[in-house]
Amino acid sequence: MKQVYQSDFVSFQKRLRPTVDDEVKYKRPSKEILLKPYVITGEGKVSFHLHYPRAKHVEIRSYTERYELQKSGEYWCGEFDMGEGFTALFLNIDGSEVITQFLPVGYGGNQLINYIDIPDKDFPIEISNCEHGSVVSDYLESAITGQVERVFVYLPAEYHKKNMKRFPVLYLQHGHGENEACWIYQGKMNFIYDRLIQDKKAVPAIVVMANGMNYEEKETERILNIKKYPEFLLKELIPYIDGKYRTLSDAKNRAMAGLSMGSLQTSIITFEHSELFAYAGVFSGFVRNFISDDQSHLTAEKMNEFKKIFITFSVESDRKINTSLILQKTTEC
Amino acid sequence: MKQVYQSDFVSFQKRLRPTVDDEVKYKRPSKEILLKPYVITGEGKVSFHLHYPRAKHVEIRSYTERYELQKSGEYWCGEFDMGEGFTALFLNIDGSEVITQFLPVGYGGNQLINYIDIPDKDFPIEISNCEHGSVVSDYLESAITGQVERVFVYLPAEYHKKNMKRFPVLYLQHGHGENEACWIYQGKMNFIYDRLIQDKKAVPAIVVMANGMNYEEKETERILNIKKYPEFLLKELIPYIDGKYRTLSDAKNRAMAGLSMGSLQTSIITFEHSELFAYAGVFSGFVRNFISDDQSHLTAEKMNEFKKIFITFSVESDRKINTSLILQKTTEC
Numbered sequence: 001m002k003q004v005y006q007s008d009f010v011s012f013q014k015r016l017r018p019t020v021d022d023e024v025k026y027k028r029p030s031k032e033i034l035l036k037p038y039v040i041t042g043e044g045k046v047s048f049h050l051h052y053p054r055a056k057h058v059e060i061r062s063y064t065e066r067y068e069l070q071k072s073g074e075y076w077c078g079e080f081d082m083g084e085g086f087t088a089l090f091l092n093i094d095g096s097e098v099i100t101q102f103l104p105v106g107y108g109g110n111q112l113i114n115y116i117d118i119p120d121k122d123f124p125i126e127i128s129n130c131e132h133g134s135v136v137s138d139y140l141e142s143a144i145t146g147q148v149e150r151v152f153v154y155l156p157a158e159y160h161k162k163n164m165k166r167f168p169v170l171y172l173q174h175g176h177g178e179n180e181a182c183w184i185y186q187g188k189m190n191f192i193y194d195r196l197i198q199d200k201k202a203v204p205a206i207v208v209m210a211n212g213m214n215y216e217e218k219e220t221e222r223i224l225n226i227k228k229y230p231e232f233l234l235k236e237l238i239p240y241i242d243g244k245y246r247t248l249s250d251a252k253n254r255a256m257a258g259l260s261m262g263s264l265q266t267s268i269i270t271f272e273h274s275e276l277f278a279y280a281g282v283f284s285g286f287v288r289n290f291i292s293d294d295q296s297h298l299t300a301e302k303m304n305e306f307k308k309i310f311i312t313f314s315v316e317s318d319r320k321i322n323t324s325l326i327l328q329k330t331t332e333c
Numbered sequence: 334m335k336q337v338y339q340s341d342f343v344s345f346q347k348r349l350r351p352t353v354d355d356e357v358k359y360k361r362p363s364k365e366i367l368l369k370p371y372v373i374t375g376e377g378k379v380s381f382h383l384h385y386p387r388a389k390h391v392e393i394r395s396y397t398e399r400y401e402l403q404k405s406g407e408y409w410c411g412e413f414d415m416g417e418g419f420t421a422l423f424l425n426i427d428g429s430e431v432i433t434q435f436l437p438v439g440y441g442g443n444q445l446i447n448y449i450d451i452p453d454k455d456f457p458i459e460i461s462n463c464e465h466g467s468v469v470s471d472y473l474e475s476a477i478t479g480q481v482e483r484v485f486v487y488l489p490a491e492y493h494k495k496n497m498k499r500f501p502v503l504y505l506q507h508g509h510g511e512n513e514a515c516w517i518y519q520g521k522m523n524f525i526y527d528r529l530i531q532d533k534k535a536v537p538a539i540v541v542m543a544n545g546m547n548y549e550e551k552e553t554e555r556i557l558n559i560k561k562y563p564e565f566l567l568k569e570l571i572p573y574i575d576g577k578y579r580t581l582s583d584a585k586n587r588a589m590a591g592l593s594m595g596s597l598q599t600s601i602i603t604f605e606h607s608e609l610f611a612y613a614g615v616f617s618g619f620v621r622n623f624i625s626d627d628q629s630h631l632t633a634e635k636m637n638e639f640k641k642i643f644i645t646f647s648v649e650s651d652r653k654i655n656t657s658l659i660l661q662k663t664t665e666c
Contacts, residue, residue: 001474003481010342010440011512012483012544034553054428091431095387098424098431101445105438107343112434127481132472139465139523141334148336148460150345160577179344190472211345220368244493 003128004119008104009185013127035075037102038116046116047079050102052093061090061097082116086186089114106186109177110213115186127191130198131157135190140240144232145214151237152180153245154190156197156204166246168205168253171233173212173262175284180211205255208241212258212265226261230269238276257281257310264289271297282311336461337452341437342518346460368408370435377451380412383435385426394423394430415449419519422447439519442510443546448519460524463531464490468523473573477565478547484570485513486578487523489530489537499579501538501586504566506545506595508617513544538588541574545591545598559594563602571609590614590643597622604630615644 007013039047052058053074060067062082069076088108091100099105103114119125136153159167172189174182183189189207196202214228242249256277258266264286270277289295340346372380385391386407393400395415402409421441424433432438436447452458469486492500505522507515516522522540529535547561575582589610591599597619603610622628 001479001481007483010438010445010514012514013480034555052429093429093431094427096385096426096431098426098429099434099438099445101432105343105432105445112343112432112438127472128474132474132481134472135470137468137470139460139467141461141465146334147346148334148465150340181343181345 001128002126005125005127005188005191007185008115009106009181037100040116040118041079043081044084044118044121045079045081046118048077050076050091050100052076055093057092057094059092061092062087082118084118084120086115086117089116107179107182108186111177117186125188125191126195130191130194132194133157133159133190133197133204135184138240138244140236142232142236144236145228149211149232150180151240152184152209153241154184154193154207154209155245156206157194158197158204159206159246164246166248168203168255169241169245169247169249170205170207171237171254171256172207172209173229173256173258173265174209175258175260175262177213179213180209183209206241206245206247208237210237212262226265229265233269234273234276251276252278255279255281257283259283260286263287268297271299280310285311287311334461335459338458338460338521338524340518341448342439342514370433371449373449373451374412376414377417377454378412378414379449379451381410383409383424383433385409388426390425390427392425394425395420415451417451417453419448419450422449440512440515441519444510450519458521458524459528463524463527465527466490466492466523466530466537468517471573471577473569475565475569477569478561482544482565483513484573485517485542486574487517487526487540487542488578489539490527491530491537492539492579497579499581501536501588502574502578502580502582503538503540504570504587504589505540505542506562506589506591506598507542508591508593508595510546512546513542516542539574539578539580541570543570545595559598562598566602567606567609584609585611588612588614590616592616593619596620601630604632613643618644620644 003013005013035049035051037048037050039049041047048060048069050058050069051074055071055076058069058071058076060069060078065082067078067080067082069078071077088106089103090097091103091114092098099112099114103116106113106115108115133154133156136155138151138153139148140151141147142149156167158165172183174180178186189209193202193207197204210229210232212226212229214225214232215222216225238254241247247253251274254277256266256270257280258264260283263282263284266280266282267285267287268289270280288298336346338346368382368384370381370383372382374380381393381402383391383402384407388404388409391402391404391409393402393411398415400411400413400415402411404410421439422436423430424436424447425431432445432447436449439446439448441448466487466489469488471484471486472481473484474480475482489500491498505516507513511519522542526535526540530537543562543565545559545562547558547565548555549558571587574580580586584607587610589599589603590613591597593616596615596617599613599615600618600620601622603613621631
């Protein structure tokens with residue numbers, strides 16, 4: 001068996017292909033005739049074949065590009081080079097932006113999105129032939145956020161096999177407009193970590209992912225409060241995780257990492273609390289606080305206490321957004 | 334804090350409301366002006382307010398009804414009585430059936446769907462003020478289905494508190510065209526069970542949910558093979574669960590239940606294997622095999638070995654489908 005990751009938020013492996021046949025939809029026969037709505041070609045291009053028989057104009061937009069489809073019978077078709085990796089897509093039919101059942105669905109920009117994920121030629125995410133850890137959804141009532149929070153917890157395969165062993169913990173944060181599930185369903189975090197452990201490239205650790213987009217909501221507006229997450233993490237989440245799971249709970253066994261907005265949350269929290277964290281991962285990374293002028297977390301003394309700070313950013317961002325800003329903010333530090 | 338369930342497959346609580354403002358979408362300000370795309374009124378009706386400024390005709394279809402929306406400025410509006418509970422919805426814009434980001438998304442009929450879930454007045458699913466169990470995603474490579482299977486496992490809150498205690502197990506199956514996640518995200522199984530345990534109306538048990546829609550796929554067709562699931566359950570899943578979790582693994586502590594197609598799988602498996610199962614729950618239930626003529630599981634001897642068989646069906650089905658068929662099949666037994 002050799003199987004690469006092809007799941008999304010709603011379906012797991014092999015069950016992404018919908019039918020277009022009303023006969024199939026309502027009568028549920030045991031045998032169904034299906035056409036693939038999209039194929040990733042050998043050259044890494046995406047070939048679309050979308051069933052919208054009554055549409056007059058169909059195009060797909062990413063954050064930066066437009067791809068016009070051509071009608072062929074009842075289908076709208078086109079083959080495009082969309083680069084490698086994850087790209088959010090927005091289908092536009094006759095002027096209306098919609099979600100299509102024919103492409104994977106996920107969460108980004110605070111909303112349901114379609115996307116395409118083109119496997120990196122040098123690093124396909126094979127999920128077969130590997131021992132798998134568990135992904136736990138825990139639910140805790142937070143006095144700080146004022147709601148029940150869902151938290152994803154990755155437990156390495158060893159966790160259930162060695163009943164007395166304790167594990168280091170990584171707190172891993174998503175980017176702006178994403179949620180606590182994105183590192184799993186879009187980031188394939190668990191399957192990547194499973195493989196790293198099996199290949200002895202990483203030590204088994206517990207990974208904790210929580211929602212960092214905390215809004216204060218009124219009837220017709222909401223205001224993002226990025227200070228809620230640090231408070232939730234420090235006062236409620238760390239005690240909850242250390243109380244429930246077999247963790248190593250000293251600073252040298254606790255790390256935090258985050259992507260984009262999550263990297264800023266990581267910088268602020270870890271530099272301020274080196275008594276709690278010995279490692280920080282700052283991906284597409286912000287170190288300076290660009291949301292407020294408060295740079296009190298950035299003193300040489302605070303940063304020197306650190307065991308390791310890992311900073312990455314993409315010079316040519318796939319989404320061609322914010323790269324120069326990231327570069328500027330990172331080098332300023 | 335008092336909070337009822339309002340999550341879907343992609344978002345958890347309070348994060349379902351998308352923006353329609355391009356300024357918001359691309360510039361990501363900290364404060365966003367939002368309008369609710371739908372509201373459930375005090376009378377249990379649904380009031381829609383969907384932002385499709387360039388559409389010429391918008392209607393919402395369920396499996397049995399059509400609801401035409403009226404244009405009001407940039408929005409399409411309407412207020413409808415859609416009954417109580419869960420109803421799959423299909424948005425149709427200018428003749429094209431699409432998924433909308435403005436309504437919850439789930440999985441049914443083998444595809445991504447929108448739906449509305451109108452709380453039962455007598456039984457709202459409050460998720461706050463309750464101790465919560467965990468929902469685990471486990472991944473196992475199945476030689477029988479030929480792929481990595483995702484299995485959802487509910488662990489009651491007590492599981493992590495009493496480190497030596499063993500628990501009974503319920504295997505819970507979804508209906509036709511659904512998947513292993515539907516009992517969680519659409520059925521709210523974990524939150525309902527949390528409450529039943531807290532109210533001492535149920536004993537804590539482990540609940541296991543796996544995919545029962547096993548297809549044999551060829552290039553352009555797929556054939557449903559409902560015999561795969563029993564084989565997977567008996568040979569791989571039960572040993573996996575009993576090996577990994579602290580279960581009570583004798584028959585009198587193992588139950589199976591299922592909805593619709595899952596109820597037929599339950600009948601076939603449990604009646605054939607009363608040495609493994611002492612309880613069966615047959616919801617919207619089939620006892621006779623209506624897919625093949627093989628009724629070998631239905632002998633008085635086999636059924637008499639049972640501790641309890643629980644059969645339910647709805648006389649006036651919300652979806653007005655299959656009721657008479659279910660009634661006929663159930664009473665025939």
